[in-house]
Amino acid sequence: MADDQQQDSRSRHTASRRRVLAAAALAPALTGSPAGARALSAGPEARALVEPVMTKLADWADVGEALGRPGDMRRFMYHTGLPRRDLTVFSRGIRIDPALALGSHVSFVRYADHSTLLMGDAVVKEGELQHFIDVLQERGIMQTAIHKHLLAHEPDVWWVHLHAHGHDPVTVARGLRAAFDCTGTPPAEPTTPSRPVDLDTAAIDAAMGVTGAADGKIYKSTYVRRETVTDGHVILPPGLGSTTSVNFQPLGGGGAALSGDLVMIAKEVQPALAALRRGGVELVEVHHHSLTDEPRLFFVHYWAVGNAVRLAQAIRRAVDTTNVVPMPGEAG
Numbered sequence: 455m456a457d458d459q460q461q462d463s464r465s466r467h468t469a470s471r472r473r474v475l476a477a478a479a480l481a482p483a484l485t486g487s488p489a490g491a492r493a494l495s496a497g498p499e500a501r502a503l504v505e506p507v508m509t510k511l512a513d514w515a516d517v518g519e520a521l522g523r524p525g526d527m528r529r530f531m532y533h534t535g536l537p538r539r540d541l542t543v544f545s546r547g548i549r550i551d552p553a554l555a556l557g558s559h560v561s562f563v564r565y566a567d568h569s570t571l572l573m574g575d576a577v578v579k580e581g582e583l584q585h586f587i588d589v590l591q592e593r594g595i596m597q598t599a600i601h602k603h604l605l606a607h608e609p610d611v612w613w614v615h616l617h618a619h620g621h622d623p624v625t626v627a628r629g630l631r632a633a634f635d636c637t638g639t640p641p642a643e644p645t646t647p648s649r650p651v652d653l654d655t656a657a658i659d660a661a662m663g664v665t666g667a668a669d670g671k672i673y674k675s676t677y678v679r680r681e682t683v684t685d686g687h688v689i690l691p692p693g694l695g696s697t698t699s700v701n702f703q704p705l706g707g708g709g710a711a712l713s714g715d716l717v718m719i720a721k722e723v724q725p726a727l728a729a730l731r732r733g734g735v736e737l738v739e740v741h742h743h744s745l746t747d748e749p750r751l752f753f754v755h756y757w758a759v760g761n762a763v764r765l766a767q768a769i770r771r772a773v774d775t776t777n778v779v780p781m782p783g784e785a786g
Contacts, residue, residue, distance in 0.1 A: 501687040504565045506530045520627035523642035530691035531561040538577045540638045545607035553672035554703045555713045570623040573695050580610035582637045593629025598745050603755045615743050652704040653762050661766035664780040675700040677778035686746045710762035715755045725775040733768025
C-alpha cells in the first residue's frame with residue numbers, strides 16, 4: 455500500500471513538472487515572442503539618431519562632376535534625375551512617358567556627423583540588370599529592392615533601389631556613373647520650361663488636396679509620411695524614401711494614365727489596397743524599398759486609365775487611409 459502511495463505521488467509530481475515545462479514552452483508563442491528570445495534594452499552600443507543638415511548646390515559640385523550630369527537642390531537633398539528617354543516602353547497599349555514611370559534618380563543627403571547617405575531608384579532593361587548589379591556591388595553600392603512598377607510591358611524593364619552610406623560621396627558618385635554607363639541611360643539634356651499639362655490640373659489639385667507640379671508632359675502630386683522616418687541611425691528628410699506619388703500622363707479628352715505608389719505602414723496596407731480596388735485602380739506590386747527603415751514601410755504600385763479627375767478622387771480616398779501630408783511646399 456505504501457509502495458502504491460509513493461508511486462502515485464511520483465506520478466503526480468511528474469505530471470505537474472510536465473505541465474510547468476509545457477507552459478514554459480508555450481509562453482513565447484502566447485506572448486508573440488519566439489522561443490529563446492530575450493528582452494533587448496538600449497545599452498552602450500545604441501546610437502543616437504543623426505539629423506540631416508542643409509547644404510547648398512555648390513557643396514555638391516564634385517559629386518555632380520563625378521556623376522557626369524548636373525543636379526538640383528530639393529531642401530536637404532541633392533537630387534539628380536536620369537530619365538530613360540532612350541526607351542520606348544508600352545504598357546496596356548499606352549506608350550509610357552519617361553517622367554511617368556521611367557525616371558532613374560539618385561539623391562544625396564549630408565548629416566550632422568559629416569556622413570552622406572545615397573538613396574535612389576534605377577530603371578534598367580532586363581538585359582542590363584545583372585551587369586548593372588555587378589558593377590554596383592563592386593563599388594560598394596547596395597541594392598535594397600528589385601521589382602516592377604508597371605503591369606505587363608515591352609520591353610521588360612526592372613526597377614532597382616540603391617543605398618550607400620559613408621564619408622566619401624564622390625567615390626559613390628563614381629560608382630553610380632560606372633553602373634549607369636553600362637546601361638543605355640542617355641546623357642543629360644538642357645532643362646526647358648514645362649509647358650501647361652493637357653489636363654484640368656485645378657480640378658486634380660482640388661481632388662488630391664495638393665498643388666501638383668508639371669514634369670514635362672506629366673502632372674505629379676506628392677505626399678510624405680507625417681511621422682519621423684529613420685534609416686538605421688539617420689533621420690530621413692521628408693521626401694527621401696518615404697513618399698506617395700500620383701503621376702498623370704494625359705491621353706486627351708480629359709483622360710489620363712496614372713502610375714505611382716502609396717507609402718504605408720503595415721496596418722494601413724489592407725485598407726489602402728481595398729480603397730484602390732474600389733476606385734477601379736489596378737494593383738501592380740506591394741513591397742519594401744529599404745532594409746532598415748523605421749517605421750517599416752510598404753509600397754503599393756498601381757495603374758489606372760480613365761478620366762483624370764475621377765481617378766484623382768479615387769486615389770485620394772486611398773491616400774486618406776494612410777498617415778501622409780502634402781510634400782512641404784505643395785499644400786493645396
